[in-house]
Amino acid sequence: METIIQTHQLCKSYKGAETISNVNMNIKKGEIYGFLGPNGAGKTTVMKMILNLVKPTSGAIKIFNTPISTTSYQYLKKIGSIIEYPEFYERLTAKENLELHCEYSGVNDKGAVKEALRIVGLNSVENKKIHEFSLGMKQRLGIARAIVTKPEILILDEPINGLDPIGIKDIRELLIQLKEKHGITILISSHIVSEIESIADTIGILHDGKLLKEVKMENIRKETMAYLEIRIDDFRGAIKVLENKLGIRNYEVVNEHCIRVFEQNISQSQINKELILSGIVVNGLEKQQQHLEEYFLQLINGGHPHA
Numbered sequence: 001m002e003t004i005i006q007t008h009q010l011c012k013s014y015k016g017a018e019t020i021s022n023v024n025m026n027i028k029k030g031e032i033y034g035f036l037g038p039n040g041a042g043k044t045t046v047m048k049m050i051l052n053l054v055k056p057t058s059g060a061i062k063i064f065n066t067p068i069s070t071t072s073y074q075y076l077k078k079i080g081s082i083i084e085y086p087e088f089y090e091r092l093t094a095k096e097n098l099e100l101h102c103e104y105s106g107v108n109d110k111g112a113v114k115e116a117l118r119i120v121g122l123n124s125v126e127n128k129k130i131h132e133f134s135l136g137m138k139q140r141l142g143i144a145r146a147i148v149t150k151p152e153i154l155i156l157d158e159p160i161n162g163l164d165p166i167g168i169k170d171i172r173e174l175l176i177q178l179k180e181k182h183g184i185t186i187l188i189s190s191h192i193v194s195e196i197e198s199i200a201d202t203i204g205i206l207h208d209g210k211l212l213k214e215v216k217m218e219n220i221r222k223e224t225m226a227y228l229e230i231r232i233d234d235f236r237g238a239i240k241v242l243e244n245k246l247g248i249r250n251y252e253v254v255n256e257h258c259i260r261v262f263e264q265n266i267s268q269s270q271i272n273k274e275l276i277l278s279g280i281v282v283n284g285l286e287k288q289q290q291h292l293e294e295y296f297l298q299l300i301n302g303g304h305p306h307a
């Protein structure tokens with residue numbers, strides 16, 4: 001797949017302190033790239049550099065395969081963005097806010113505002129003034145404003161911040177729709193793993209200004225291990241059955257009542273049956289998967305998920 005945004009050894013220092021260090025990002029055309037990192041990691045700074053709002057101290061950025069400089073502005077027409085909190089004219093309606101934005105951006109398409117409001121599901125409240133809007137509605141309007149110019153790329157800085165679970169689900173569905181129906185490439189930042197775990201195609205993990213990892217979600221799913229968690233009263237008896245009757249060696253005793261089996265080719269029901277036949281009381285048997293959350297914490301804490 002074609003790379004649409006690429007950064008090379010990107011660095012940014014403020015007053016001699018390095019905030020961003022040698023970041024190499026590769027965002028592919030048509031994907032949702034989840035940019036993950038704790039508060040203050042530097043996500044906003046990287047996004048601002050991509051949008052030519054902040055000048056890199058060193059390094060390079062290529063967008064649509066063309067290097068950008070402080071005087072490149074043309075490419076910005078193909079990018080829609082929300083950086084930090086989206087601000088609107090509170091006394092104007094949703095429609096009027098978008099119309100103004102079109103005027104500033106030189107977009108003359110009369111239908112564009114209606115279409116953008118329809119896509120984000122705000123067409124029924126287009127004549128409502130912004131001061132009557134909830135946070136979720138404002139976030140959606142922010143996305144409408146970012147897409148009204150029909151961009152190829154969307155850059156969204158924490159668009160899910162502060163939303164309730166329904167609001168989060170709505171925005172997720174909207175982003176998937178923008179990717180799938182409209183072919184828009186999306187760079188979205190978050191400090192909450194679970195917000196973007198289910199929609200991202202690729203994850204970039206930023207910590208202290210360094211990109212610790214850039215990885216496809218499908219590879220993370222392979223890297224994060226699946227295991228079977230067995231809850232028993234007699235763990236010594238259970239181990240005997242696992243080892244002697246089933247030949248299982250790849251297991252871990254979590255505590256006296258819990259064993260994790262990492263062996264993939266012996267079925268859950270087979271293990272259950274053997275334990276019961278040997279008189280072991282099985283209190284619970286459950287397939288578990290290590291989550292991206294743990295993976296993320298492990299990476300940023302240097303291998304200690306609970307640090």
Ligand SMILES: Nc1ncnc2c1ncn2[C@@H]1O[C@H](COP(=O)(O)OP(=O)(O)OP(=O)(O)O)[C@@H](O)[C@H]1O
Pocket residue numbers: 014019037038039040041042043044045046191
């Ligand atoms: N204009 C500036 N002058 C000095 N320091 C800055 C400036 N802009 C950002 N920083 C510093 O750079 C670091 C990264 O900030 P940034 O806003 O990029 O992080 P972030 O990952 O987006 O975090 P958050 O989720 O909290 O917004 C912070 O320590 C911040 O104080």
